Amino acid sequence: MEFLVRTENLLPVDTPAATRDELKAGERARAVELREAGILKRLWRVPGRNATVGLYEAEDPAALHDALASLPMFPWMDVTVEALATHPQER
Amino acid sequence: MEFLVRTENLLPVDTPAATRDELKAGERARAVELREAGILKRLWRVPGRNATVGLYEAEDPAALHDALASLPMFPWMDVTVEALATHPQER
Amino acid sequence: MEFLVRTENLLPVDTPAATRDELKAGERARAVELREAGILKRLWRVPGRNATVGLYEAEDPAALHDALASLPMFPWMDVTVEALATHPQER
Amino acid sequence: MEFLVRTENLLPVDTPAATRDELKAGERARAVELREAGILKRLWRVPGRNATVGLYEAEDPAALHDALASLPMFPWMDVTVEALATHPQER
Amino acid sequence: MEFLVRTENLLPVDTPAATRDELKAGERARAVELREAGILKRLWRVPGRNATVGLYEAEDPAALHDALASLPMFPWMDVTVEALATHPQER
Amino acid sequence: MEFLVRTENLLPVDTPAATRDELKAGERARAVELREAGILKRLWRVPGRNATVGLYEAEDPAALHDALASLPMFPWMDVTVEALATHPQER
Amino acid sequence: MEFLVRTENLLPVDTPAATRDELKAGERARAVELREAGILKRLWRVPGRNATVGLYEAEDPAALHDALASLPMFPWMDVTVEALATHPQER
Amino acid sequence: MEFLVRTENLLPVDTPAATRDELKAGERARAVELREAGILKRLWRVPGRNATVGLYEAEDPAALHDALASLPMFPWMDVTVEALATHPQER
Amino acid sequence: MEFLVRTENLLPVDTPAATRDELKAGERARAVELREAGILKRLWRVPGRNATVGLYEAEDPAALHDALASLPMFPWMDVTVEALATHPQER
Amino acid sequence: MEFLVRTENLLPVDTPAATRDELKAGERARAVELREAGILKRLWRVPGRNATVGLYEAEDPAALHDALASLPMFPWMDVTVEALATHPQER
Numbered sequence: 001m002e003f004l005v006r007t008e009n010l011l012p013v014d015t016p017a018a019t020r021d022e023l024k025a026g027e028r029a030r031a032v033e034l035r036e037a038g039i040l041k042r043l044w045r046v047p048g049r050n051a052t053v054g055l056y057e058a059e060d061p062a063a064l065h066d067a068l069a070s071l072p073m074f075p076w077m078d079v080t081v082e083a084l085a086t087h088p089q090e091r
Numbered sequence: 092m093e094f095l096v097r098t099e100n101l102l103p104v105d106t107p108a109a110t111r112d113e114l115k116a117g118e119r120a121r122a123v124e125l126r127e128a129g130i131l132k133r134l135w136r137v138p139g140r141n142a143t144v145g146l147y148e149a150e151d152p153a154a155l156h157d158a159l160a161s162l163p164m165f166p167w168m169d170v171t172v173e174a175l176a177t178h179p180q181e182r
Numbered sequence: 183m184e185f186l187v188r189t190e191n192l193l194p195v196d197t198p199a200a201t202r203d204e205l206k207a208g209e210r211a212r213a214v215e216l217r218e219a220g221i222l223k224r225l226w227r228v229p230g231r232n233a234t235v236g237l238y239e240a241e242d243p244a245a246l247h248d249a250l251a252s253l254p255m256f257p258w259m260d261v262t263v264e265a266l267a268t269h270p271q272e273r
Numbered sequence: 274m275e276f277l278v279r280t281e282n283l284l285p286v287d288t289p290a291a292t293r294d295e296l297k298a299g300e301r302a303r304a305v306e307l308r309e310a311g312i313l314k315r316l317w318r319v320p321g322r323n324a325t326v327g328l329y330e331a332e333d334p335a336a337l338h339d340a341l342a343s344l345p346m347f348p349w350m351d352v353t354v355e356a357l358a359t360h361p362q363e364r
Numbered sequence: 365m366e367f368l369v370r371t372e373n374l375l376p377v378d379t380p381a382a383t384r385d386e387l388k389a390g391e392r393a394r395a396v397e398l399r400e401a402g403i404l405k406r407l408w409r410v411p412g413r414n415a416t417v418g419l420y421e422a423e424d425p426a427a428l429h430d431a432l433a434s435l436p437m438f439p440w441m442d443v444t445v446e447a448l449a450t451h452p453q454e455r
Numbered sequence: 456m457e458f459l460v461r462t463e464n465l466l467p468v469d470t471p472a473a474t475r476d477e478l479k480a481g482e483r484a485r486a487v488e489l490r491e492a493g494i495l496k497r498l499w500r501v502p503g504r505n506a507t508v509g510l511y512e513a514e515d516p517a518a519l520h521d522a523l524a525s526l527p528m529f530p531w532m533d534v535t536v537e538a539l540a541t542h543p544q545e546r
Numbered sequence: 547m548e549f550l551v552r553t554e555n556l557l558p559v560d561t562p563a564a565t566r567d568e569l570k571a572g573e574r575a576r577a578v579e580l581r582e583a584g585i586l587k588r589l590w591r592v593p594g595r596n597a598t599v600g601l602y603e604a605e606d607p608a609a610l611h612d613a614l615a616s617l618p619m620f621p622w623m624d625v626t627v628e629a630l631a632t633h634p635q636e637r
Numbered sequence: 638m639e640f641l642v643r644t645e646n647l648l649p650v651d652t653p654a655a656t657r658d659e660l661k662a663g664e665r666a667r668a669v670e671l672r673e674a675g676i677l678k679r680l681w682r683v684p685g686r687n688a689t690v691g692l693y694e695a696e697d698p699a700a701l702h703d704a705l706a707s708l709p710m711f712p713w714m715d716v717t718v719e720a721l722a723t724h725p726q727e728r
Numbered sequence: 729m730e731f732l733v734r735t736e737n738l739l740p741v742d743t744p745a746a747t748r749d750e751l752k753a754g755e756r757a758r759a760v761e762l763r764e765a766g767i768l769k770r771l772w773r774v775p776g777r778n779a780t781v782g783l784y785e786a787e788d789p790a791a792l793h794d795a796l797a798s799l800p801m802f803p804w805m806d807v808t809v810e811a812l813a814t815h816p817q818e819r
Numbered sequence: 820m821e822f823l824v825r826t827e828n829l830l831p832v833d834t835p836a837a838t839r840d841e842l843k844a845g846e847r848a849r850a851v852e853l854r855e856a857g858i859l860k861r862l863w864r865v866p867g868r869n870a871t872v873g874l875y876e877a878e879d880p881a882a883l884h885d886a887l888a889s890l891p892m893f894p895w896m897d898v899t900v901e902a903l904a905t906h907p908q909e910r
Contacts, residue, residue, distance in 0.1 A: 085151070134362055519631070536775045
């Protein structure tokens with residue numbers, strides 16, 4: 001099933017650049033893995049914000065949670081999840 | 092997977108009693124069927140309101156939608172759905 | 183550019199079935215055209231509601247508006263549009 | 274009577290791992306006790322968040338408060354409680 | 365247990381005066397009964413509105429719902445209920 | 456006149472226990488004085504929160520403010536006040 | 547004591563002009579009386595809306611309610627009241 | 638001074654086409670006049686909605702209100718106004 | 729033109745008393761000047777909060793901003809401004 | 820295409836004056852560049868706040884994001900973006 005996932009990244013502004021870079025690199029690497037696993041299907045940036053909208057596919061909400069929690073930035077992210085139903089037009 | 096479902100019944104106050112009774116009877120009968128099918132697991136009333144909180148189980152959001160839309164009162168109900176993840180304590 | 187579009191269908195409950203069916207058929211036909219034109223890329227149902235989340239692509243907000251306004255149900259739809267930015271991971 | 278209880282865990286990200294682990298272990302142990310006492314009946318995770326939805330049973334709101342306040346994480350939790358009425362279908 | 369109950373009276377402005385007067389009289393009579401039964405303990409008006417704040421006592425939320433639903437104006441009232449816990453200072 | 460007063464206590468979690476205990480003791484002592492002065496008439500706890508709902512009586516909003524500001528916890532409390540009108544049923 | 551009072555006038559657009567004019571004239575006449583009685587001290591229009599912000603003085607919320615309810619437009623007005631405290635700078 | 642003005646057009650869907658066309662023509666004609674008077678400086682459509690964002694210039698809020706109220710669609714428009722201050726960069 | 733101005737004072741609780749007293753004295757002195765200049769016309773306290781509602785008069789929003797920004801507490805204040813239109817009854 | 824952009828500047832009050840001045844100077848310099856590039860078309864201050872409303876033009880949301888993120892104050896700014904459609908009156 002598919003989920004619409006919004007994230008706001010709340011990493012403090014005064015985080016050392018090295019820590020920030022390391023987190024960003026890890027985030028990008030893990031995202032690539034989630035894409036290859038078919039879990040992360042699309043990702044957009046909310047313009048003007050350190051925030052994203054993503055389209056995810058997972059077996060159920062618990063599997064989605066595990067995928068999101070595997071992202072290195074997860075402890076600093078405010079995440080909201082919306083479960084979407086297949087539309088009859090796409091069945 | 093399990094869903095928390097809130098409903099507000101917006102049937103107009105001036106609906107004829109006969110129509111209302113028929114809808115209520117149909118609603119109750121369909122709810123019994125959903126319980127027997129294991130889809131409707133618990134139902135509570137929000138005190139003071141013509142509103143409910145329900146715990147549903149369905150294969151996915153589309154199956155849940157079909158179950159909710161099968162209720163005779165559905166056209167007058169404002170429904171919000173929240174997909175819940177199994178908690179590690181209950182795995 | 184891509185847009186996330188939410189719609190709530192507010193067609194009155196007491197709309198005659200014939201009118202409703204005609205509108206639905208027209209809506210579906212127009213949606214097919216928008217898909218074929220590459221404007222409507224994905225469509226989901228919000229479970230429990232007569233509502234959708236859609237992913238659209240259009241040259242600019244005015245072109246998107248024209249596409250949405252071409253849907254037969256548009257006069258009864260409450261629509262909100264969010265412009266999304268390409269994420270660096272997908273550039 | 275039954276209550277729907279939402280919690281958001283606001284423990285700071287920079288809490289030392291040892292403190293965090295100790296709190297989590299204590300939380301889990303206390304939750305087991307509340308389950309055995311028939312107070313905590315179901316617990317779900319809100320996907321994507323360090324948050325839960327729980328179904329509790331207690332004699333009254335004061336007894337529920339005491340149960341929630343006995344959780345080691347309570348000082349860091351933002352909790353909202355909703356008292357539910359038995360639905361006529363379940364009487 | 366005690367509940368804080370808010371009501372907004374949504375009776376249409378164009379309700380005939382006779383109907384309105386009859387409803388008001390019935391409302392007042394039923395309120396007197398609820399006071400005598402110890403269920404309605406205090407009632408205030410929200411200044412500027414056709415709205416009230418009330419302090420009720422009932423065995424549980426279902427009993428409170430039945431009391432509120434027994435008011436003749438109930439079908440036109442938007443009601444919200446908050447369950448209150450005894451404060452340690454008043455135990 | 457009577458006021459409905461809501462408080463949320465925002466005292467930081469890491470406040471030393473001695474400071475916290477002293478504040479709590481002072482709070483309770485001052486509350487007793489406000490009760491004896493007929494200003495604090497009832498106090499409830501919002502279940503699950505470090506929050507209260509109170510029924511106060513004071514000559515006017517300025518007198519109420521002075522009473523609330525005399526509580527030792529006041530600097531850490533988020534307070535909202537609602538002025539209530541006597542209901543015709545209670546005149 | 548002084549109150550800040552907001553009103554939104556919800557008189558239906560299709561109200562006959564004669565009814566509307568009569569209500570407006572009565573509203574203005576009653577407002578003059580409330581000014582002369584020292585109850586209505588200032589009145590502003592919210593630009594772009596059929597809405598006002600007013601500064602009222604009344605003995606208590608019940609007296610304010612009676613003054614507001616004496617306005618001919620009252621049945622169509624959505625009113626919110628905020629009780630203000632004298633500021634120490636103006637004592 | 639400049640104002641940001643948002644409008645939502647709430648003209649009922651079932652308004653006869655002739656009435657609607659007449660109102661639209663009048664609206665457009667009056668908007669041209671407001672542009673020529675230097676009051677309406679820019680106008681945008683909110684994509685997906687029968688709504689606009691406009692940049693207006695008027696001597697004060699009362700003059701802006703009169704300009705907005707002169708639009709034929711005004712009785713059906715929900716309007717919100719925000720007064721903007723000149724930014725130091727543009728002084 | 730007149731403005732309704734709300735302020736919430738967010739000065740941290742742990743600000744040294746000397747700093748706080750100095751700020752308060754400066755605030756009061758500057759407020760007196762703004763009153764004498766005819767800019768600050770009325771000031772109320774929001775009961776239970778470190779917050780005010782004020783009635784200001786200034787040539788335009790930029791002049792109002794400068795007046796507000798001249799208050800020593802301004803860097804800690806959360807301020808919202810509403811431009812009011814003269815009401816026809818007061819013209 | 821044009822965007823309405825709101826910013827709230829959350830730079831901490833206790834930021835050293837030198838840092839603040841340097842950021843402000845950089846912000847102003849970068850804003851001049853964005854104006855010269857035709858990206859920043861208008862800028863207003865929200866009266867009473869360290870906040871702005873801006874009218875921007877950019878090829879798409881990603882280009883707008885890059886422009887906003889190039890401002891030295893960006894890490895401390897809370898930004899919301901609204902994509903506007905050309906209004907038929909201005910085509």
